[in-house]
Amino acid sequence: MSIKLITALTAMIPMAAQARSQLxxxxxxxxxxNRVYDLHMTIFYICCVIGLVVFGAMFWSMIxxxxxxxxxxxxxxxxxxxxxxxxxxxxxxxxxMAIPATSTLIAMEDTSEAELTVLVTGSQWxxxxxxxxxxxxxxxxxxxxxxxxxNKFDKGENYLLEVDRPLVIPTDRKVRFLVTSDDVIHSWWxxxxxxxxxxxxxxxxxxxTKVDEPGIYRGQCAELCGKDHGFMPVVVIAKEPAxxxxxxxEQEQIAQREKEEEQxxxxxxxxxxxxxxxxxxxYLGSCAACHQANGEGIPGVFPALKGSPxxxxxxxxxxxxxxxxxxxxxxxxxxxxxxxxxLAAVITxxxxxxxxxTGETVQAADVNAFINE
Amino acid sequence: MSTVVGEVDQHDDHHHHAPSGITRWLFTTxxxxxxxxxxWFSFIMFLVGGSMAMVIRAELFQPGLxxxxxxxxxxxxxxxxxxxxxxxxxxxFTGLANWMIPxxxxxxxxxxxRMNNWSFWILPFAFTILLASLFMEGGGPAFGxxxxxxxxxxxxxxxxxxFVFSVHIMGISSIMGAINVIVTIMNMRAPGMSxxxxxxxxxxxxxxxxxxxxxxxxxxxxxxxxxxxxxxGTSFFDAAGGGDPVLFQHIFWFxxxxxxxxxxxxxxxxxxxxxxxxxxxxxxxxxxxxxxTAAIAGLSFLVWAHHMFTTGMPVFxxxxxxxxxxxxxxxxxxxxxxxxxxxxxxxxxxxxxxxFALAFVxxxxxxxxSGLMLAITPxxxxxxxxxxxxxHFHYVLVSGAIFSIMAAAYYWLPKWTGxxxxxxxxKTHFWASLISVNVLFFPMHFAGLAGMPRRIPDYSIAxxxxxxxxxxxxxxxxLSQLIFLWVVIKCVKGGEKAPAKPWxxxxxxxxxxxxxxxxxxxxxxxxxx
Numbered sequence: 001m002s003i004k005l006i007t008a009l010t011a012m013i014p015m016a017a018q019a020r021s022q023l024x025x026x027x028x029x030x031x032x033x034n035r036v037y038d039l040h041m042t043i044f045y046i047c048c049v050i051g052l053v054v055f056g057a058m059f060w061s062m063i064x065x066x067x068x069x070x071x072x073x074x075x076x077x078x079x080x081x082x083x084x085x086x087x088x089x090x091x092x093x094x095x096x097m098a099i100p101a102t103s104t105l106i107a108m109e110d111t112s113e114a115e116l117t118v119l120v121t122g123s124q125w126x127x128x129x130x131x132x133x134x135x136x137x138x139x140x141x142x143x144x145x146x147x148x149x150x151n152k153f154d155k156g157e158n159y160l161l162e163v164d165r166p167l168v169i170p171t172d173r174k175v176r177f178l179v180t181s182d183d184v185i186h187s188w189w190x191x192x193x194x195x196x197x198x199x200x201x202x203x204x205x206x207x208x209t210k211v212d213e214p215g216i217y218r219g220q221c222a223e224l225c226g227k228d229h230g231f232m233p234v235v236v237i238a239k240e241p242a243x244x245x246x247x248x249x250e251q252e253q254i255a256q257r258e259k260e261e262e263q264x265x266x267x268x269x270x271x272x273x274x275x276x277x278x279x280x281x282x283y284l285g286s287c288a289a290c291h292q293a294n295g296e297g298i299p300g301v302f303p304a305l306k307g308s309p310x311x312x313x314x315x316x317x318x319x320x321x322x323x324x325x326x327x328x329x330x331x332x333x334x335x336x337x338x339x340x341x342x343l344a345a346v347i348t349x350x351x352x353x354x355x356x357x358t359g360e361t362v363q364a365a366d367v368n369a370f371i372n373e
Numbered sequence: 374m375s376t377v378v379g380e381v382d383q384h385d386d387h388h389h390h391a392p393s394g395i396t397r398w399l400f401t402t403x404x405x406x407x408x409x410x411x412x413w414f415s416f417i418m419f420l421v422g423g424s425m426a427m428v429i430r431a432e433l434f435q436p437g438l439x440x441x442x443x444x445x446x447x448x449x450x451x452x453x454x455x456x457x458x459x460x461x462x463x464x465x466f467t468g469l470a471n472w473m474i475p476x477x478x479x480x481x482x483x484x485x486x487r488m489n490n491w492s493f494w495i496l497p498f499a500f501t502i503l504l505a506s507l508f509m510e511g512g513g514p515a516f517g518x519x520x521x522x523x524x525x526x527x528x529x530x531x532x533x534x535x536f537v538f539s540v541h542i543m544g545i546s547s548i549m550g551a552i553n554v555i556v557t558i559m560n561m562r563a564p565g566m567s568x569x570x571x572x573x574x575x576x577x578x579x580x581x582x583x584x585x586x587x588x589x590x591x592x593x594x595x596x597x598x599x600x601x602x603x604x605x606g607t608s609f610f611d612a613a614g615g616g617d618p619v620l621f622q623h624i625f626w627f628x629x630x631x632x633x634x635x636x637x638x639x640x641x642x643x644x645x646x647x648x649x650x651x652x653x654x655x656x657x658x659x660x661x662x663x664x665x666t667a668a669i670a671g672l673s674f675l676v677w678a679h680h681m682f683t684t685g686m687p688v689f690x691x692x693x694x695x696x697x698x699x700x701x702x703x704x705x706x707x708x709x710x711x712x713x714x715x716x717x718x719x720x721x722x723x724x725x726x727x728x729f730a731l732a733f734v735x736x737x738x739x740x741x742x743s744g745l746m747l748a749i750t751p752x753x754x755x756x757x758x759x760x761x762x763x764x765h766f767h768y769v770l771v772s773g774a775i776f777s778i779m780a781a782a783y784y785w786l787p788k789w790t791g792x793x794x795x796x797x798x799x800k801t802h803f804w805a806s807l808i809s810v811n812v813l814f815f816p817m818h819f820a821g822l823a824g825m826p827r828r829i830p831d832y833s834i835a836x837x838x839x840x841x842x843x844x845x846x847x848x849x850x851x852l853s854q855l856i857f858l859w860v861v862i863k864c865v866k867g868g869e870k871a872p873a874k875p876w877x878x879x880x881x882x883x884x885x886x887x888x889x890x891x892x893x894x895x896x897x898x899x900x901x902x
Contacts, residue, residue: 022835023819025755040752047742054713055735061716062723062731067653073878074718077655086710087703094699097749102692104751109688124528149831151437159436159834179685184524185618187683187758191824196754198684200619201523202612205685222683222758222826224517226524227444230829298444300511301530327613330528 026191029213029238033194035104043097050093108194111206114176118167122179122186122199122221124330125228125289128337129167132178136251139337140165141285142231149231161218166235170244171211179205183330187223190236196222211238226330227301228289262340262364269363270345272352279349282342287350290330295354302330306354315351315360319370322347335371340364399494402486403892404471409789410493411468412782416858418460418500419775423851425453430847433840438831446830447515448507454518458636459543460500462770465778466639467492467550470578473785474554476883476890477572479563479899484556492549499542506532506539517828519629522610522621526602537600544589551585554578563882565901569660572881574642576663580670581638584631587674591628595621619684626677634673637769638666640737640777641708644730646881647784648712651727652719653878658711665704665711672701682753691750698748702741709738724876725799729780732807733773740768743818758828761821767814771850779806779857786864787871791889794864802860805853812846 027037065071119130130137143162147153156162169175179188181199189196193209211217219234239247270278284293287305291297295306305311310318322343325333334343347362392400401407428449432440441449471489475482483489507513511530514520525533558579562571571579598621601607608614610621641662649656656662678686678694686694712734721727743765747753756762779802786794820839825832832840874884882901886894 022823025752025822026824036751036755039749040746040755043746043749043752047745051738051742054709054738057713058716058731058734061652061713061719062721065652065716065719065721067720067722071718071720073652073654073720075655076657076718077715078658078660079714082714083658083661083707087707090703090706094702098696098699101695101749101751105691105695106688108751108754109691149438151439155436155834157834160831161833184528185521189758189826191755194751194755196683196757200612200684203617203619203685219824220826220829224447224521224524224828226528227447227515229447230443230826230831298511300509301444328527 028192028194029211029215029217030193030209031212032104032108032209033192035100035107036194039100039104042100046093046097111176111208113174114208115173116170117176117178118169119178119180120167120188120199121182122188122225122232123182123332124184124226125221125232127163127167127186127188127232127234128182131248134248134252136248136255138165140167140235142233144231146284158218160231161220161233161235163233163235166216166237168237168239168244168247169209169211170241171214171238172241174208174210177207177209179207182332184225185223186221186225186232188219188234189222190217190219190234192217192219193236198223214238214240214243258339265341266365266368269365270341270361272348272361275345275348275361276352277345278342279345279347280353282338282346283349283353286334286338287346295350295356305350306356308356311350311356312358315362316370318347318351319343319362319367323367323371340367343367400490402482402490404475404483404486404489405789405890405892407483407489407493408468408470408472411464411471414493414496415461415463415465415468418456418464419854421504422453422456422461423854425449425456426847427851429453430844432830433832434844435841436832436834436837441830443830444512444515447517447828448513450828451514451517451520452503452507455503455514455540456500457770458518458632459540459547460496462636462774462778463547464496466578466581466636467547469574469639469643469778469781469785470550470554472789473883474557474575474578475561476886476894477575477881478558478561478566479882479895479901480557480561481893481896481898483553484561485553488549489553492546492553495542496546499539499546502535502542503539506535509535519625520596520599521625522599522602522618525599526610529603533603534600537596540596541593544593547585548589551582551589554582555586558582563895563898563901569663570901572642573645573656573659573662573666574639577638577640577642577645577666580666581635584635584638584670584673588628588631588635591624592632595624595628598624619681622681622684623678626680627674629680630677631670631673633766633769634669636774637737638670640733640774641666643777643781643784644712644733646879647726647730647780648715648734650784650876650879651724651730652716652721654715654719655880656711657714657717658707661707662711665707668704669701672697672704676701679748679750679753682750683757695748695750699745702745702748705741709734709741720878722877724783725794725796725803726780726784726876728800728803728807729776729783732803733776733780736768736772736776736810740765740773743768756821758826759821760817760825760827763827764814764817764821767817771814772810776806776810779803782857782861784876785883786861787875788883788888788890790865790868791871791887792864792868793871793875794860794868798856798860798863802853802856805856806850809846809849809853813843813850814846816842816846 025037025040027034117132119132121128127140140163143164144160148155179197179199181201186199187196188199195207195209197205197207215238217236221232290302291305297304323335325331341364344362344364344367351358351360432446509532513532514536516525516529598609602609608616610616610618645656675697676694679698682691747756783799816839820836825836871888873887
């Protein structure tokens with residue numbers, strides 16, 4: 001019996017050790033995140049000691065100074081010396097905490113002399129990364145399948161913490177993040193870097209990191225930003241500097257090729273089936289979060305596209321709102337998020353799906369003409 | 374004293390005795406009736422807000438979306454917060470103030486009885502408006518109880534207008550309640566009741582009332598600016614028109630931080646009455662308790678931006694707010710040390726009010742520790758907007774403020790009803806609440822440290838076990854409160870007759886009048902030596 005118990009307990013030790021790593025702040029992979037972790041643990045231990053003394057005295061009283069033990073109450077009710085002591089001692093402890101906290105904070109806020117700058121822009125509900133030193137920019141969207149969220153498929157290992165295009169940064173270089181937003185306030189957070197900075201619309205915040213180890217680091221939006229706040233993860237891949245340089249050069253080339261390809265495709269027109277197929281894919285990726293997969297929207301919050309006069313009659317207005325968004329609402333400008341082909345396809349889709357049977361197609365050239373007008 | 378009360382009864386025909394039935398409650402100007410109304414109202418709101426918490430915990434029981442869609446989930450977190458802050462905790466304290474302050478200072482009633490009636494009776498309208506907004510097209514407020522712009526302006530649904538008016542009414546009610554408390558305390562103390570002889574509950578409420586008058590207008594300003602930004606084309610919080618969304622947070626937290634002390638200072642007063650009573654020993658350091666309360670209230674105006682460390686403040690502002698916030702732990706520590714010193718070498722017994730008061734001291738202190746950790750700016754960058762914060766403020770608000778309200782209810786129930794409550798059942802309520810509240814909120818610390826953001830309807834599978842435990846604790850805590858309802862109803866209906874002073878070590882004028890307290894007390898002021 002007792003042997004069984006011991007075996008069972010020993011078996012639990014590695015489990016407990018493993019669990020512990022998920023129960024505490026991560027130490028992270030930067031010098032700053034390690035300093036933050038140490039600070040966290042120091043203050044935690046100080047609190048534990050104070051707690052032990054205070055609660056110890058309380059429980060001592062509760063056990064020893066009971067009426068049921070026939071205790072007669074003492075009559076003292078003040079003692080200036082003691083009272084001064086327990087005002088001054090905590091004050092000194094606080095000074096002891098404030099010194100390392102101040103130096104860490106000053107180091108964290110020093111964004112000078114960065115070797116690479118990334119502009120991070122939040123919008124409902126995705127992140128956009130632009131490398132200011134090179135001609136590379138892209139959106140980063142949740143990659144977890146809808147079916148996993150709706151419990152139709154099994155959940156993967158990185159459920160809700162995976163994106164289609166992660167941010168890539170080099171290790172051993174100081175990377176500066178400029179953080180802003182296109183709509184509401186978001187907050188860009190990577191626990192392993194100890195970086196959390198609010199993305200405020202109309203203002204730019206700064207943060208920085210210098211990662212020690214290559215790897216994949218995951219975080220989430222930390223500020224309530226509307227319906228899908230829980231579904232906009234942050235994923236960062238840190239690569240060795242040489243690998244990173246190769247990667248960014250490749251990305252520049254790809255971006256260049258895509259631009260050329262797009263110009264070439266302008267001359268070609270797609271048929272209805274192609275447009276509808278691509279359009280549905282784009283719609284589910286970029287539009288369905290608000291307007292819903294069935295095009296009915298959420299009454300009072302996000303308007304329906306099914307049967308909407310704009311989708312049925314006003315083609316120019318339709319292209320305009322998709323390309324430029326509608327200021328003062330959640331409707332974003334998709335002109336810089338989607339390619340001309342994708343814009344044309346999604347507008348066609350919206351004009352022909354769910355019984356919006358206009359039979360009209362919109363071609364990339366039409367969208368291009370509108371933009372260049 | 375009983376002779377004084379006998380005299381009072383002979384004068385009864387001078388009073389316009391309240392009519393019976395519903396009109397007694399509608400038109401009452403009696404502080405005891407209004408106190409009861411406030412307390413029942415707050416308990417109903419506690420159950421309404423609590424059932425929203427049950428929806429939240431049910432959805433979070435497992436990863437994935439099961440019960441509600443994310444938009445409705447956001448409405449639940451928002452309205453749960455608003456109801457618990459403005460509907461449960463604050464009215465409960467106002468109810469206790471109404472019942473107890475006149476009796477504690479030897480006054481016949483509150484100074485402004487008609488305003489007292491009004492300040493209560495506008496509250497049900499405020500909360501009807503707020504709850505009704507949930508049934509509007511587009512749903513109720515879904516931007517968190519902190520309603521950060523521009524999520525609450527440009528990007529909110531049209532129920533925002535109802536939210537704004539409902540908060541206005543709550544604010545008007547609170548301000549009127551606070552004015553009443555201040556006027557009563559300043560003018561209606563019995564002869565000999567100098568300020569430094571007032572019970573600490575009266576002192577802490579006196580200071581709380583000043584905080585309320587100082588900050589409720591700021592909240593009213595914030596919601597008005599949200600209203601005009603949304604509907605009248607102003608740009609207070611919109612950078613495109615020259616405004617600043619972070620300005621909203623400064624205004625909100627300039628209200629919000631004193632507000633959290635509004636919800637805890639009266640608790641300090643309650644616990645400072647109960648611990649001496651059941652330790653049969655005078656409160657240790659009365660004067661330093663008063664000064665500490667005043668110090669906390671003063672500092673509360675200098676720390677608001679510690680809620681905003683990640684908004685991108687200049688480093689010197691961050692340092693200033695970090696140091697001021699850390700300083701608050703000094704007067705708060707003094708209070709805890711004084712309570713422990715009061716118990717030290719006392720003669721302690723453990724009736725339910727004492728149990729809740731002791732749990733308050735320990736669990737509030739744990740909430741204080743996590744508060745100190747949150748004050749440290751560099752580490753706050755990690756804690757901010759995670760479940761660590763959720764754990765922190767629920768420790769100070771649920772096992773802090775609400776436990777103290779429970780303690781107060783058990784302590785004064787015999788005075789209010791004339792009956793002793795069922796001690797065995799009450800102790801069951803205590804132990805069930807104590808265990809479940811810790812199962813509910815303690816694991817949240819770990820979820821937050823491991824990286825779970827707050828206000829999300831779905832989470833990474835790494836947090837699945839913790840959330841399951843938390844949800845079980847939540848359901849257990851919610852059900853435990855039904856025991857409380859049962860104890861109170863049982864006590865109102867009958868039970869062992871309570872003497873004028875049911876607690877051996879209790880002190881104060883409220884114990885000099887019979888139980889239940891007569892409809893009118895202290896028509897002739899008592900003499901305080």
